[in-house]
Amino acid sequence: MNILTTLTETISAKFVERGYEASYGTVTVSSRPDLCHYQCNGALPAAKAYRKNPLVIAGEVAELLQGDARFSSIETAPPGFINLRLSDQYLAALAGDMAADERLLLPLMERKTIVVDYGGPNVAKPLHVGHLRSAIIGDALYRLARFLGHTVIGDIHMGDWGLQMGLVIAEMEGRGADAAAVSLDDLNEIYPAASARSKTDAAFAEKAAARTAALQHGDGDIRAVWKQIRDVSVSGLKRGYGALGVTFDRWYGESDAEPYVPRVKDILRERGLLRESDGALVVDVALPEDKEPMPPMLVEKSNGADVYGTTDLGTLLQRKEEFDPDEVWYVTDNRQAFHFRQVFRCAKLSGMLNSGEKEIQCLHFPFGTMNGKDGKPYKTRDGGVMRLSDLIGSVVENALRKVNESDVPMSGEERREAARMLGMAALRIGDMQNHRTKDYIFDMERFLASEGKTGPYLQYTAVRIRSVLAKARAAEIAAGEILPPATDAERDLLLSFPLVSDALLRAFADKAPSAVCDVLFDIAGRFNRFYFEHKILQCPDESLRASRLALLELTDRFLTILLELLGVEIPSHM
RNA sequence: GCUCCCGUAGCUCAGGGGAUAGAGCAUUCGCCUCCUAAGCGAAGGGCCGCACGUUCGAUUCGUGCCGGGAGCGCCA
Numbered sequence: 001m002n003i004l005t006t007l008t009e010t011i012s013a014k015f016v017e018r019g020y021e022a023s024y025g026t027v028t029v030s031s032r033p034d035l036c037h038y039q040c041n042g043a044l045p046a047a048k049a050y051r052k053n054p055l056v057i058a059g060e061v062a063e064l065l066q067g068d069a070r071f072s073s074i075e076t077a078p079p080g081f082i083n084l085r086l087s088d089q090y091l092a093a094l095a096g097d098m099a100a101d102e103r104l105l106l107p108l109m110e111r112k113t114i115v116v117d118y119g120g121p122n123v124a125k126p127l128h129v130g131h132l133r134s135a136i137i138g139d140a141l142y143r144l145a146r147f148l149g150h151t152v153i154g155d156i157h158m159g160d161w162g163l164q165m166g167l168v169i170a171e172m173e174g175r176g177a178d179a180a181a182v183s184l185d186d187l188n189e190i191y192p193a194a195s196a197r198s199k200t201d202a203a204f205a206e207k208a209a210a211r212t213a214a215l216q217h218g219d220g221d222i223r224a225v226w227k228q229i230r231d232v233s234v235s236g237l238k239r240g241y242g243a244l245g246v247t248f249d250r251w252y253g254e255s256d257a258e259p260y261v262p263r264v265k266d267i268l269r270e271r272g273l274l275r276e277s278d279g280a281l282v283v284d285v286a287l288p289e290d291k292e293p294m295p296p297m298l299v300e301k302s303n304g305a306d307v308y309g310t311t312d313l314g315t316l317l318q319r320k321e322e323f324d325p326d327e328v329w330y331v332t333d334n335r336q337a338f339h340f341r342q343v344f345r346c347a348k349l350s351g352m353l354n355s356g357e358k359e360i361q362c363l364h365f366p367f368g369t370m371n372g373k374d375g376k377p378y379k380t381r382d383g384g385v386m387r388l389s390d391l392i393g394s395v396v397e398n399a400l401r402k403v404n405e406s407d408v409p410m411s412g413e414e415r416r417e418a419a420r421m422l423g424m425a426a427l428r429i430g431d432m433q434n435h436r437t438k439d440y441i442f443d444m445e446r447f448l449a450s451e452g453k454t455g456p457y458l459q460y461t462a463v464r465i466r467s468v469l470a471k472a473r474a475a476e477i478a479a480g481e482i483l484p485p486a487t488d489a490e491r492d493l494l495l496s497f498p499l500v501s502d503a504l505l506r507a508f509a510d511k512a513p514s515a516v517c518d519v520l521f522d523i524a525g526r527f528n529r530f531y532f533e534h535k536i537l538q539c540p541d542e543s544l545r546a547s548r549l550a551l552l553e554l555t556d557r558f559l560t561i562l563l564e565l566l567g568v569e570i571p572s573h574m
Numbered sequence: 575g576c577u578c579c580c581g582u583a584g585c586u587c588a589g590g591g592g593a594u595a596g597a598g599c600a601u602u603c604g605c606c607u608c609c610u611a612a613g614c615g616a617a618g619g620g621c622c623g624c625a626c627g628u629u630c631g632a633u634u635c636g637u638g639c640c641g642g643g644a645g646c647g648c649c650a
Contacts, residue, residue: 032593041592048630079630081593122650163649195649209648254650280648292577293646301648308650337578338645368579369643408610422612433598434587437579439643441586450612452598453587460612468609518588521597532605532614574612 001098001105002505003498004028004038007084011040014064020046020057027084029499036075036083037495043080054080088484091494095482098497099554104561107501108149109508115319116142118331119156119241119248123233124168126188127240127388129378129442130333133367136428136567137436138331139246140513141365143565148508153323154248158237160230161254161311166212167194169225170204173211179228184236187229213305216258230255243392245424245567257314260321261306264313267350268299278302285345297342312343317352320360327361329511333369334437340364365511368439370431378442396423398448402456408573418571422448425455425568432513432566433521453521455568461524462563462570465556468536472549477537479553480546489530493551496523500558504565513566520562527555 004027012025024042031039043061047054058076065074065084072087086094098104118138121131138154146152168187171194172179177186198205214222234251241247265281268274273283279302286294299310319328330340344362347353353360372378380386400419403410410418430447433454434440450456472479485491500519507515536552539545563570 031595035593039593044592044631077593079592120650159650278648282647290577294577295647298647303648305648307648309647333644334579335644336650339650342647366579375642402612406610406612408612438587439580443586446586446599449599454598456612457598460610464610464613471609514588518597525597528613529615531609532611535609537609574610 001094001498002107002501003094004502007038007040010065010068011042011061011082014061015042015046017064018057018060020050025061030083032083035077036073036085038084038086040082040084041080043076043082047080058082086495088491091491092482092484095494095497095551095554099482099550099557104497104554104557105501106147106561107505111149111151112326113151113153113323114145115153115155115323115325115328116145116331117155117157117315117329118142119158120332121156121158121237121240122162122164122191123158123160123230123237123253124164124187125191125233126184127237128385129370129388129391130385131388132244132391132427133370133431134331134333135241135244135246136431137365137367137513138329139244140428140432140516140566141329141331141511143567144504144508144513144516147561147565148504153250153325155250155252155319156237156241156248157315158234158251158253159308160226160233161216161258161306162308163208163212163305164191164195165215165226165229166208166210167191167198168229169211169215169222170194170208171197172225173207174204179225182228182232184232187233187236209301209303209305213301213303216306217304240388243389245569252315252318254308254311254315257311257318260314260317261310264310264317264350264352265299267352268346271350273346273349274299283346283349285342285349287345294342297346309339309343309346313347313350313352316343316347316360316362320352320355324355325360326358327363330362330364332364332366334366337364337366365436367436371439371441373441373443375441392423392427395427395444395448396420398444399423399426399456402448402450403574406574410573414571414573418574421569421571422456422459422574425459427455428567429453429455429458429517433517435514436512453517456574458520458524458559458563458568459570460574461527462556462559463572463574464531465527465552465559466570466572469549469552469556471537475537477549478546479549480543482550482554483544483547486544487533489526489533490551493523493526493530493555496526497554497558500562516562516565520559520566523555523558523562 007027008025011027012022015025016022024046026042027038027040030036043054043058046057055078058080062074062076062082070090071084073085075083077083116138118134120134121127142152142154168191171190198208215226268283274281280298281300282296282298284296297309298307300306370378396419399422403415403419426447447454450460485494503515503519536548
């Protein structure tokens with residue numbers, strides 16, 4: 001049930017009836033809530049096209065709308081606005097229809113198969129704050145796509161095949177470390193050490209590169225060491241993503257694309273796309289219309305090792321054969337935009353995106369950086385990269401401090417559980433309340449505050465609703481039919497529900513979870529005002545009380561669905 | 575240097591050819607004998623970076639400039 005679509009259809013039909021083009025009938029949410037709920041500005045551009053007074057056109061259309069019971073007022077205003085107010089009866093009926101529907105009349109789209117690539121952690125490296133955004137934004141997009149009816153496959157796409165593996169293997173060799181006995185903690189220490197050494201020690205860097213090439217070319221001993229490292233790492237990664245509440249359908253890595261890489265090279269060779277350059281193999285991906293310099297994409301380094309673009313192509317081929325998707329989404333850092341432009345072009349040139357009649361759409365949805373208060377990428381106090389587990393630990397610890405200030409009776413276990421949920425919500429909403437593509441500043445105090453656009457604010461709203469509903473159940477007071485709103489607060493709340501459908505479609509179109517956040521804060525704010533101004537259980541009028549309870553139930557269902565789309569859990573108390 | 579993104583209230587950010595540009599925080603002032611006050615209300619606060627252009631109309635579109643960020647073949 002998309003109110004904007006419905007109203008646009010209605011008004012467009014009236015424009016047509018008056019001899020104008022349907023496209024002028026677009027209805028938007030009013031920019032002047034004091035005057036109306038919805039508005040149509042189409043008479044203004046129509047006036048130009050048809051050389052008429054816009055107010056006259058608006059009047060012609062408005063006249064045809066008179067008598068439509070959905071509206072309590074249909075007015076025109078200079079220079080040519082059509083202003084619409086929904087009637088209280090219609091609002092109540094609409095809410096009743098939503099409540100009667102399992103998915104609240106929220107839209108289902110035409111089903112597509114979508115692979116979402118939103119992890120990208122490196123094996124042998126602990127998760128750090130840089131992995132947070134990909135995980136929670138990707139997870140939210142995954143949930144949203146699935147909710148809207150698509151078939152979605154989430155793939156973590158671990159980096160387990162590149163130079164970082166060679167670095168770790170070379171470092172372990174140098175130390176004489178036993179791969180079979182290596183622990184997660186060892187790995188967490190080995191990689192940074194190896195990475196640092198490769199920058200100053202040229203011989204070591206060369207050795208690491210050689211080990212990378214050997215791994216990729218199937219050296220059995222190296223492969224055995226590699227497998228050990230990988231297995232240990234994966235268990236750590238599963239724990240890390242588990243703590244975030246982020247799941248994947250496939251725990252594939254670059255190595256799983258390895259069998260496809262020779263085929264990718266064959267395809268490129270057959271198409272005559274491979275070219276030697278400075279001892280390396282490259283594909284030219286520049287187009288005549290390019291405004292920026294577009295260097296060729298590197299497929300094989302001069303030492304014979306593959307680079308990540310190569311494995312990305314192999315992965316694409318794997319996804320095509322395993323899932324035959326309509327779309328493949330890459331949720332990664334902004335800084336990889338250029339890389340993906342190259343890969344996507346190369347894939348298109350190779351013809352590997354063609355699948356029957358359709359062409360697989362590869363789409364990169366980049367996101368900005370999480371910065372510290374200094375506006376620079378978030379670091380620990382000593383300037384190092386902060387581990388994700390440390391970040392989560394400190395957020396949950398701070399959340400627990402807040403939960404412990406609450407005088408609501410809760411057991412220790414309940415407090416810890418609430419703190420975990422509040423902390424994770426603070427992280428997720430703190431991140432996703434901003435548009436995906438923007439950088440934002442990580443501010444724990446602000447994210448954990450109960451006032452403002454925060455996770456805890458949204459959770460608190462749901463908690464107090466559920467508290468009332470629980471009391472109603474205990475007192476055996478049943479919800480009833482939603483009555484037409486009698487007050488502004490009630491009407492405002494009812495008006496927020498029809499906006500959800502449009503918000504979800506916009507969030508999906510832009511791949512922007514922030515649009516889901518916006519509508520959540522809108523509903524929560526309106527509800528909290530309603531809650532403050534009205535008695536519910538103490539309401540003396542029985543049918544009014546039943547109506548308000550139904551309104552609480554409906555609000556709770558909207559909040560629950562929307563929060564779940566963002567991966568936010570609701571504690572039982574707080 | 576070239577390419578892309580961004581510049582909106584003291585701060586963090588929405589919005590986007592049309593009416594009086596919106597939230598949240600912060601500040602000030604109010605609201606619990608009552609369903610969770612981790613809540614609600616009110617007030618102040620803006621040359622929408624600058625200039626030119628397109629348009630009946632520009633904060634929104636275009637061009638240039640200034641300021642910030644990122645990227646530009648053997649890392650991922």
